[in-house]
Amino acid sequence: MSRSEFSQAKRVVVKIGSSLLTDGGRGLNKQAIAGWVAQMASLRQRDIDVVLVSSGSVAEGMSRLKLKTRPKTLHELQAAASVGQMGLVRRFEDEFQIHDLLAAQVLLTHDDLSDRQRYLNARSTLLTLLDFGVVPVINENDAVATEEIRFGDNDTLGALVANLVEADLLIILTDQTGLFDANPSLNPEAKLISSISVNESLLDEVAGGSISGLGRGGMYTKVRAARLAARSGAATVIVSGKIENVIGKVFDGEELGTYLIPNIAPLVARKQWLAGQLQLKGSVTLDDGAVRILKDAGKSLLAVGVKSVHGAFKRGDLVSCLDLKGQEIARGLINYGSEDAAKILGKSSNEFEALLGYADEDELIHRDNLVLV
Secondary structure, rough: OOOOHHHHOOEEEEEHHHHHHHOOOOOOOHHHHHHHHHHHHHHHHOOOOEEEEEOOOOHHHHHOOOOOOOOOOOOOOOOHHHOOOOOOOOHHHHHHHHHOOOEEEEEHHHHHHHHHHHHHHHHHHHHHHHHHHEEEEEEEOOOOOOOHHHHOOOEEEEEEEEHHHOOOEEEEOOOOOOOOOOOOOOOOOOOOOOEEEOOOOOOHHHHOOOOOOOOOOHHHHHHHHHHHHHOOOOOHHHHHHHOOOOHHHHHOOOOOEEEEEOOOOOOHHHHHHOOOOOOEEEEEEEEEOOOHHHHHOOOEHHHHEEEEEEOOOOOOEEEEEEEEEEHEEEEEEEOOOHHHHHHHOOHHHHHHHHHOOOOOOOOOEHHHHEEEO
C-alpha cells in the first residue's frame, strides 16, 4: 500500500500517546482531544471504521493525585490508572457526543488476546460496536493488570488491536515528528525517515527510548508495534499529533511522519497465520454442499452443512474442515465448543437457542476466520 492508497482504507486504528493527551503531564489537553475527536468524526462521516487506542490514564491520574513523578510500584500505578481513567473516558465521551457519535470503553489485558476464546469474544464485541457505528476507546486495563499480563506499552496494544479488527491502517500519534535516521536531539543533521520497510535493519539502530518519561514507550516500541501490525498487513504511520488535522492529512496521503511499510498484504497475512501458526484441536466433517460453498463461494461455514464433529475443542480453537472422504479442505477458528457444535450440526442458526439455551454466532466458522488449504 502506498500513501496515496491510505484513503481507500476501510478501518483505521488511531493510537494517541500519554504526553500528547495530558499536555506533557499537566492534565488532559481538552483542546487537543477535541481536535483529534473531530478528525476521527470526519472519518466516520466517510463510513470509515475508527478504533481509538488511548494512553493517558496513569498520566491523568498522576495529575489528579498531584504526583510529580510516575509511580514505580504496581499498586500505585493501578491506583493512578483507576483515578485517571474516569477523566479520560468522560472527556472522550463528551467530545464524541458533540459529533453525534457514541463511544464505548473497552479495557483489555494481554490474556484477553492470548487466550483464543477471549480473543474471539473481544473481536466479536469490537466488530459489533463498529457495526453499530460506535467508536471503541481502548486502553490497557491498568487497574487490574499485573506485570505478567501487561502489554508493556499502548503502542503494542494498538498493534494487537489492529490485528484483532483487521485494520488497514494504524496511525500512532506522538509528540515527535516521526522517526529519524539519528537522534535529532544529539545530531542536528538527523533526517526524518519518510518511509521504510518494517523489516529494515536500520530501524533497530535508530529507535530510542521514551523522551517524556510519562509513558512506557519510545520509538523502539513504535517500531515494534509497526512490525506487529504488519503481521496482519496493516500499514503504520508514526506522526506528530500536534499537526493540524493530522489524522485527515495522513489518511488522504500527505507525506507526514514516517510510514512503516508492511511486507505482506492483509488477506495473505491473516490466511498464513491461520494456516500455519496455530495448533489444530479437532475437526468437522462437511457434506458436499458445504464443501462446494467453501471452495467456490468463499462463504462462512454453517452448522447445517456439518455431518460430524471430532475431538475436544472450545470456542476460538483452530479446527480442520474435512470432506466426506476425510480430506482437509479448510481450517478456521470455530465459534462453538465441540459439545455444543455436536448439538447443532445439521441445524439452521434459528434453532441454536432452543438447542443450546443461547446463540452466539450464526456461523460455525466465519469466513474471516477460515482459510482454504
